[in-house]
Amino acid sequence: MSIFVTKSFLPPLEDYQKLISQIYETAILTNSGPMVRELESKLREYLGVEYFHYLTNGTIALQLALSAMDIDDGEIITTPFSYVATTSSILWQRCKPVFVDIEPNNFTIDTTKIEAAITPKTRAIMAVHVFGYACDVDKIEQVARKYNLRVIYDGAHAFGTKYKGRSLLSYGDVSTCSFHATKLFHTIEGGACIVRDKSVSDKLELQKRFGHNKDDHFMLGINAKQSEFHAAMGLANLPYIDDIIASRRRICELYDSELSGVVGRPKAQENLEYNYAYYPVVFADEQQLLRVFDALAKHDIYPRRYFYPSLNTLPYVDGTPCHISEDIASRIACMPLYPDLAESDVRNICQIIKDTL
Numbered sequence: 001m002s003i004f005v006t007k008s009f010l011p012p013l014e015d016y017q018k019l020i021s022q023i024y025e026t027a028i029l030t031n032s033g034p035m036v037r038e039l040e041s042k043l044r045e046y047l048g049v050e051y052f053h054y055l056t057n058g059t060i061a062l063q064l065a066l067s068a069m070d071i072d073d074g075e076i077i078t079t080p081f082s083y084v085a086t087t088s089s090i091l092w093q094r095c096k097p098v099f100v101d102i103e104p105n106n107f108t109i110d111t112t113k114i115e116a117a118i119t120p121k122t123r124a125i126m127a128v129h130v131f132g133y134a135c136d137v138d139k140i141e142q143v144a145r146k147y148n149l150r151v152i153y154d155g156a157h158a159f160g161t162k163y164k165g166r167s168l169l170s171y172g173d174v175s176t177c178s179f180h181a182t183k184l185f186h187t188i189e190g191g192a193c194i195v196r197d198k199s200v201s202d203k204l205e206l207q208k209r210f211g212h213n214k215d216d217h218f219m220l221g222i223n224a225k226q227s228e229f230h231a232a233m234g235l236a237n238l239p240y241i242d243d244i245i246a247s248r249r250r251i252c253e254l255y256d257s258e259l260s261g262v263v264g265r266p267k268a269q270e271n272l273e274y275n276y277a278y279y280p281v282v283f284a285d286e287q288q289l290l291r292v293f294d295a296l297a298k299h300d301i302y303p304r305r306y307f308y309p310s311l312n313t314l315p316y317v318d319g320t321p322c323h324i325s326e327d328i329a330s331r332i333a334c335m336p337l338y339p340d341l342a343e344s345d346v347r348n349i350c351q352i353i354k355d356t357l
């Protein structure tokens with residue numbers, strides 16, 4: 001059977017069916033029904049946060065983070081090393097992404113280069129906790145305070161990671177998450193905004209459902225509400241989250257022991273409780289990466305070039321060069337990682353990599 005970079009976790013079918021039967025009884029399918037409210041309350045508790053909005057996906061979460069803070073023009077300082085949604089959400093909100101290069105240890109935005117990119121038009125910093133590794137949140141907070149900027153974290157990979165004892169998603173003015181089927185914790189499709197201030201949270205609450213409350217229309221809005229069926233999948237998955245992270249950890253440790261000294265690896269910062277969301281490896285150069293991909297494909301194994309290309313090179317942005325991001329993007333890939341990936345498969349993957357190199 002083919003091995004892909006990831007495989008969605010599915011809870012026992014009976015667990016999901018039980019919740020679906022409840023939906024059939026109430027016939028409430030959406031509009032903040034009981035499943036959505038219960039999932040929100042459980043996730044608030046799990047993450048230890050106060051203002052949490054469950055949304056249709058992680059991309060709309062980024063767009064709403066900007067609009068709820070009235071950021072609809074100007075420049076947003078961001079990272080070129082991410083999934084395209086980080087950049088596209090900025091452009092979709094009619095703002096300009098200004099790319100700051102990454103630091104080579106864990107591929108997050110290089111905080112020593114942020115100040116030089118700030119102009120009178122800068123409104124916010126949108127940084128990414130790449131692969132679940134933490135940005136330098138303390139330094140980013142400090143720069144944002146100094147220049148009166150908002151901070152948004154794209155935490156699509158950060159579910160389950162803690163930094164200094166707190167969920168990594170509790171940092172910044174708004175942190176977003178994705179619960180897409182390929183992510184560590186999923187609700188098939190889904191996302192969230194975790195908000196620091198009540199005023200921003202109240203605005204987001206209205207904006208996510210068309211900007212009105214009954215017949216009172218307050219502001220321009222959009223539809224980012226999530227359905228009861230999606231929430232039910234989240235409720236069925238959540239009890240397994242610790243097991244999911246523990247299995248991923250075992251697989252990552254096996255990769256580590258087999259590949260140590262063979263490929264480059266990110267360095268986690270201190271005070272980080274990692275979630276083992278991805279297993280990125282850095283090759284010496286792109287040719288090496290392509291040779292490994294060819295060899296693995298012959299065994300029906302498909303890792304993914306993630307992230308590639310560096311977002312400052314997208315055809316629809318005017319990107320300044322970001323040498324470190326472009327270099328890393330050309331030779332990094334994520335290896336297969338999911339809870340029921342067999343140990344023998346991991347050993348096999350590592351052997352093929354070693355034989356190729």
Ligand SMILES: *Cc1c(COP(=O)(O)O)cnc(C)c1O
Nearest residue numbers: 057058059083085156178180191
């Ligand atoms: C997956 C992902 C998103 C988008 O989330 P969706 O739920 O798929 O819309 C945004 N940013 C990053 C870094 C991601 O990996």
